[in-house]
Amino acid sequence: MPEASSSPAGVQVAATETVETVTAGPDDAGARADRFLAARLPAFSRARIQALMRQGAVSTGGRTLVDPSARVNAGDAFAVAVPPPAAAEPEGQDIPLAVVFEDEHLIVIDKPAGLVVHPAAGHADGTLVNALINHCGASLSGVGGVARPGIVHRLDKDTSGLLVVAKHDAAHRALSAQFADHGRTGPLVRSYLALVWGLPARPKGVVDLPLGRSERNREKIAVRKDGREAITHWETLRRFERAGAALLACRLETGRTHQIRVHMAELGHPLLGDGVYGASHRTKASRLDDAGRAALATLGRQALHAAELGFAHPATGEELHFESPAPTDLQRMIDALDAQ
Template structure:
């Protein structure tokens, strides 16, 4: 019969179980789940994959491994995450704010809401400090007021709802994708290559990649996704271009995947532009230095327009390229053909 070690054993958050003779040969995940009722079997399997379960000097990563009688199994369970994000004093670039909404110019590097690996230091934490309790609850505890998202490393304009009615009205506009209303979402993207045509449309459904679940891929069974693009500037000597991308839908990594599918991945995109990495070595010193200091995909949410959820007034906001992208643009423009 197994025995759980009582309080006072190893350390706070560390659980220990001793296997008895009758436990020998049982799967470790099933054995631990039965003896530690506060941890589900799925949670224990995840902890094992993270190296948080051990027996003596051995780290146990295989949930199907078998129990040995008399052995002590130790589970280092992290403390539970707080039920709600905490307010944090993080500076915000506020473009417009009233009783119904707040428009933010988000810097690159700022995660929008708490998630795995980003428990705090997010835009939501900053909004809670700035707005107090006046944020919509429609998005749930972890995403108060969040109507739409930008990737962590994408800079630019976002609108956040301050109450539920505003949230629902704004969400309806985003769901309509501007088909019957004034919603506009336009991005500036620096891409590799020189598109043959001045403008075009990518109509390709997107879903999780079967090979890598952290990536998005074009899939026949994916969600409808359309990107309208237009070349704004060509940097012939650097084999790069500045394009405008207008979203007809707003899927995760949409612009990055759609432009890569055309053979024009975003500059600085280590996920979808890896095949073009050697092109950076062909840039002149100034452009190469600007790209290396960028350390992100060269994407900026430059234009955001929508109808005010309370007044119906059409609002349109524009954001200039942030410093890192402005420096890249200047470096690319400075180079001339030999």
Template sequence: MADEFLELDEPVDRRVVVAEQADVGERIDRFLASRLPDLSRARIQALMRQGAVSAAGRTLEDPSAKINAGEIFVDVPPPEPAEPVGQDIPLEVVFEDEQLIVIDKPAGLVVHPAAGHADGTLVNALIAHCGKSLSGVGGVARPGIVHRLDKDTSGLMVVAKTDAAHKSLSAQFADHGRTGPLVRAYLALAWSPPDRPRGTIDAPLGRSVKNREKIAIRQDGREAITHWEMLERYPEAGAGLIECRLETGRTHQIRVHLASIGSPLLGDAVYGAGHRTKASRLSDAARAALEALNRQALHAATLGFAHPVTGETLMFESEPPADLAGLIEALGT
């Protein structure tokens, strides 16, 4: 999918160290430091004080205690990210008040700092735009962020500016609109569109076991439901414009779901690589527009939710940006 409700608890790195009979009686912190060379003794002591070291179902908190034979588990959390700083990056603000801000994210803009993108992100832009009102809301690394879009997906996002707004919006996204007014609709250009006018894809998603960078349909994955409706067909190009409404919000959900029914997104190099040759069927204008797009043809066009304070239903619409609009026009001519 393009958009995902953020679960801010990152998985820990669980280490398992086996103490042999010959190790019995040694200090726990010294023993673990010798077996885990990437962790200093001071780091291990800190982890023990945090309750991250255990054995036989018991938490080991005293670094000077002597060990017994058996397995010792050390849960190492991911390193604390550096606090992002504000950067003067232009934002297209659709709506803003004291509680929240809705922006129309351009393609190419990463939402929050991560490996390979330490700065130049939407978060950096928001910090500069909102100032101290955003500080600490929802965590240091992703202040105010309650959902996200892929780097190369354009469209609407809402960001919380207060703790109360963050709590309310997070609950709405976690509920996926089942009991409230949350609406998320995307425009997608897909190859080999389905013959039916509309449908639902209900297929659980999880990390691919073959490629951890990709998402795949997995029976042990998390529930993922996408409702789609055909808006326009381009028979000569073998493509179509589809509106996708999310009932759940998983990473790469729309991209994987449409690919799973044989209709991957135009321009999707990850999930639509097998359809690249279809570009040869396009007119010269459409082929040039697709090359100029240089990303998956996906846009978050509609976003609706309840205002976290007033309860008023807010609904926003975003027209496709110039690159996607140009491709839609070229396919239709």
């Protein structure tokens, strides 16, 4: 059994664990404990903080804190006992990877549509993680957890495009900090190509609507007043007048689950092929000619592609920038709209 030691706040932790300490300032008073800690510890998501609370790994004032909604007081000192990185348990599988860039610190992948990022309910294997374990061996960062080694950010199963994965823990923490900062003080850039129904009245705009789990359907995301900040910048690249559709460039200022899909639907311009957030616009397909309807059927997914990714290299600080052209299925849809 690992030797135990005492954290600064009196929490007993294993010697192999590390303890993160955070003290609340006057501006933090009244904030939820989980939101406060996630903001001050950018390597950990809010969900991860909540999980650590449930495990009894968070303390303040010498007592264990298990309630994520507990309010913070100025001067409160928190200790978070972080367990050592878990080994990657999923097995490696020989799944082809489109590697855009790779060194000893990270790997950038151009993910195809249909590939799940990490094992989860209903997807025990055949994921990007399985492919990465086969490709990288034991070098992947364990900070992401047993099922998510190296994963810094995600793309939906049916969203294609660029994704960066960390190969060791230091790279994982540095990249996670950039994503948590949303590029506000660094070079992080995440831009997507999106085909939407309708013709936007303006050439560009910003959607600033908080997002959270839908109360009606927990598998969906919805605009909620108590949701997390979510900001999407969009710009029209092409207008397909006869088809009643448009090609947009959507840049994320924040990166929430289904952010672009929900924000565009809220604008009245849901993504082509989005059966979750664009179901009410299925009749729009009647405006397409035969070639357009065939291309939409072949697409069979939301028309969303992570086309641009930029960030600072976690070891050298060099600004890296990558671009990915529209994949074949999305380009076929664009061509069909253009020809109508």
